[in-house]
Amino acid sequence: MAFRKSQPGGQSPAARITQEIIARLEAGTRPWIKPWRGLPVSRPLRACGTPYRGMNVFWLWMVADMCGYASPFWMTYNQASKLGGQVRKGEKSTIAIFYKGYTKEVEPSEPGHANEETRRVLKAYPVFNADQVEGLPTRFHPAATIEIVEPEGRKRELDTFFACVPATLRHHGDEAYYEPAADRITMPPPHLFSGFDHYYATLAHELSHWTGHSTRLGRDLRNRFGSAAYAAEELVALSGQSAPSATLH
Numbered sequence: 726m727a728f729r730k731s732q733p734g735g736q737s738p739a740a741r742i743t744q745e746i747i748a749r750l751e752a753g754t755r756p757w758i759k760p761w762r763g764l765p766v767s768r769p770l771r772a773c774g775t776p777y778r779g780m781n782v783f784w785l786w787m788v789a790d791m792c793g794y795a796s797p798f799w800m801t802y803n804q805a806s807k808l809g810g811q812v813r814k815g816e817k818s819t820i821a822i823f824y825k826g827y828t829k830e831v832e833p834s835e836p837g838h839a840n841e842e843t844r845r846v847l848k849a850y851p852v853f854n855a856d857q858v859e860g861l862p863t864r865f866h867p868a869a870t871i872e873i874v875e876p877e878g879r880k881r882e883l884d885t886f887f888a889c890v891p892a893t894l895r896h897h898g899d900e901a902y903y904e905p906a907a908d909r910i911t912m913p914p915p916h917l918f919s920g921f922d923h924y925y926a927t928l929a930h931e932l933s934h935w936t937g938h939s940t941r942l943g944r945d946l947r948n949r950f951g952s953a954a955y956a957a958e959e960l961v962a963l964s965g966q967s968a969p970s971a972t973l974h
Contacts, residue, residue, distance in 0.1 A: 738822050738849035742784055745791075767797035767867075772804045781821050788819045789854065793898025793911060796855035798865045808865075810858040815907040818851035856897065878921035887928060892935050894928075901927050903934035905946045910935055926966045933965025934958070 736744065769777040769785035777785060777799070785799060799821065805812055824845040831842050855865040893909045899917060903910050910931045918924040937944030937958065944961070948954040 738820055738847050741820065741849075742780070742822075745787065769799055770797045772798060772800035772808065772865075777821065785819070785821065791900070792854070793900030793902070793913070794854040794856045795898050796866050798855040799852040800855065800858070801850065801852055805853060805858045805861065808861055810855075810861040810865075812853050812858050815909070816853060816857040818853050820849040821852045822847060822849045824848070874916055876915060876918050876920045876924065880921065880925075883921075883925050887925070887932075890932060892932060901931055903931045905934075905938060908935075908938055908940075930962045930966035933962040936965070937961070 769782055769789070771777065776782075788794075789797075800808070802812055802818070825848045826843055826845050828841045828843050831840050855861055858865075893907075894912065895909065896912050896914045898911065899913045901910075901912050910928075912924075912928055912931065915921065915924050918927075934946065936942050937946050944958060945954060946958065948958060
């Protein structure tokens with residue numbers, strides 16, 4: 726997987742959702758196939774347990790897929806606080822949408838008669854997935870119904886090598902990516918991989934992106950998918966992912 730850029734801001738709800746969908750379509754179907762199992766998908770739920778409806782279902786599903794969130798629950802910052810949780814530092818909100826109705830006085834069809842129309846406008850509010858929040862009750866993190874199987878091929882030399890790299894690493898969800906803004910790598914848990922060779926290669930790939938941070942080698946990690954600079958960064962990561970396994974055997 727590639728590094729992850731921060732989410733755009735200052736857009737209307739419709740524009741933001743449209744831009745994300747277009748970006749996914751432009752990405753197309755990659756020839757690369759992720760070497761790990763995905764997590765079960767659940768309908769997005771509000772903090773109270775009520776399912777989202779309409780466009781929110783598709784939108785929050787897509788965000789959860791992009792970010793690797795396993796929990797189906799979404800909530801506002803204040804809702805998380807009231808539940809005893811705290812949004813982790815550096816986490817970015819997404820939006821949930823709703824239509825707000827209002828009445829507007831319009832030109833009357835007949836003189837002397839007031840005329841009003843009921844109109845609806847698309848509104849949005851920021852929400853966080855429960856996976857972005859610490860300290861929530863356990864019900865917000867339902868156990869995934871997936872068999873935990875230790876993959877084959879674990880190597881002590883590679884475990885030692887990666888443990889010595891001072892990167893911030895979390896095992897979470899079913900996506901692998903590096904976030905330059907948070908300077909953090911996210912990996913699926915090892916048991917989701919078909920073998921430790923795939924786990925090590927994926928981790929080395931994301932660590933290669935990690936080396937490009939402004940405090941290290943200072944490569945430009947803000948490139949749009951499909952650009953020459955993006956392709957060059959992916960080549961760096963592909964080269965980096967093969968080195969540890971080829972050297973430490």
